[in-house]
Amino acid sequence: xxxxxxxxxxxxxxxxxxxxxxxxxxxxxxxxxxxxxxxxxxxxxxxxxxxxxxxxxxxxxxxxxxxxxxxxxxxxxxxxxxxxxxxxxxxxxxxxxxxxxxxxxxxxxxxxxxxxxxxxxxxxxxxxxxxxxxxxxxxxxxxxxxxxxxxxxxxxxxxxxxxxxxxxxxxxxxxxxxxxxxxxxxxxxxxxxxxxxxxxxxxxxxxx
Numbered sequence: 001x002x003x004x005x006x007x008x009x010x011x012x013x014x015x016x017x018x019x020x021x022x023x024x025x026x027x028x029x030x031x032x033x034x035x036x037x038x039x040x041x042x043x044x045x046x047x048x049x050x051x052x053x054x055x056x057x058x059x060x061x062x063x064x065x066x067x068x069x070x071x072x073x074x075x076x077x078x079x080x081x082x083x084x085x086x087x088x089x090x091x092x093x094x095x096x097x098x099x100x101x102x103x104x105x106x107x108x109x110x111x112x113x114x115x116x117x118x119x120x121x122x123x124x125x126x127x128x129x130x131x132x133x134x135x136x137x138x139x140x141x142x143x144x145x146x147x148x149x150x151x152x153x154x155x156x157x158x159x160x161x162x163x164x165x166x167x168x169x170x171x172x173x174x175x176x177x178x179x180x181x182x183x184x185x186x187x188x189x190x191x192x193x194x195x196x197x198x199x200x201x202x203x204x205x206x207x208x
Contacts, residue, residue, distance in 0.1 A: 001159075004058025005029065006051050006073060008037055011086050012064035013044065014129040018136075020045045022166040029054035031065075031072065052077055060159065062086060062124070063111065068094035070111050079117040082156050086124040087111065088185040103208050106180045108150070121151035121160045122180040126190050135193070136168015146170040146196035148189065148203060150180040170196045174203055182206040 001024045005012045008030040016026045026046035028037055037048040047057070055061055055077035063073060067087045085108045089100050099105045108122040124132070126148055137144040147169045151157045161171035174182055182203045183189050189202045 001025070002057055002059045003027075003062060004054035004056075004060070005062045005064055006054060007062075007064030008040060009064065010129045011124065012062065013040065014133050015062055015064065015086075015124060016046050017044045018133065018167045019163070022163075027054045027057045031069075055081075060084065061118075066090075066093055067097075067107055067110075070107075071114055073111070073114065075115055075117075078115055081118055082159060083111070083115060083118045083120050084124065084160060085111050085120055085122050088125050090185065103181070106178060107184060108177050108180045112177060119151070119153050119156050120177055121149055121153075121156050122177060122183075123147070123149040123160045123164070125185075126183040128191050131191075131193070132167065138168065139165070139170075144168070144170055144195065145193050146172050146199040148172045148174045148183040148199060150174040150177050150183075152177050172196055172199050172203065181208055 003019050003024050003026050005016050005028050008028045016028050019026050027049050028046050029049050029051045034048040041048045060082045061078055062084045064086050067089050087107045089107055108120055112120045135145055147164050149157055149160050157173055164171040187206055
């Protein structure tokens, strides 16, 4: 599968490295241009390009930029594509966003409004990237961790669940995209290692 990643910070690098290791073709991009990613491309073994090139290259696009910059994501190149939203809301970084503070929407629903013709799945946000890179375990392992995802399309969620599986994690489908609040930053399951059973139970008990 061809995976384009918009954002080359800790999240983009970790997902890119794991995806390459799982046999996928990856193109990393950032707002500063591919010339700034020369060393990173060699370290990970991926291609690099502009944001627009990564969007055009990809079958699946990962958004791995600060939430405050989500409106910088190009709309037209992502039409009809599966987009994985990894964003979290940090007031100290992103500034106050009243509708998130009031619990009126979620980070992923904001991105979905910006990308009305893309298919959004919330994933990869509720784990520390060092744990994502090093914490994968074989299926059936007693130490295998589960990760949540949410989205409105079952086929799209199956694709993301397969990435979780390839990276060494069980997938827990939380439901529609609007249910993504259950594993946003500050919720009891956020970045807490749990197996699938424990995660399902904690997600069900979450209070908004």
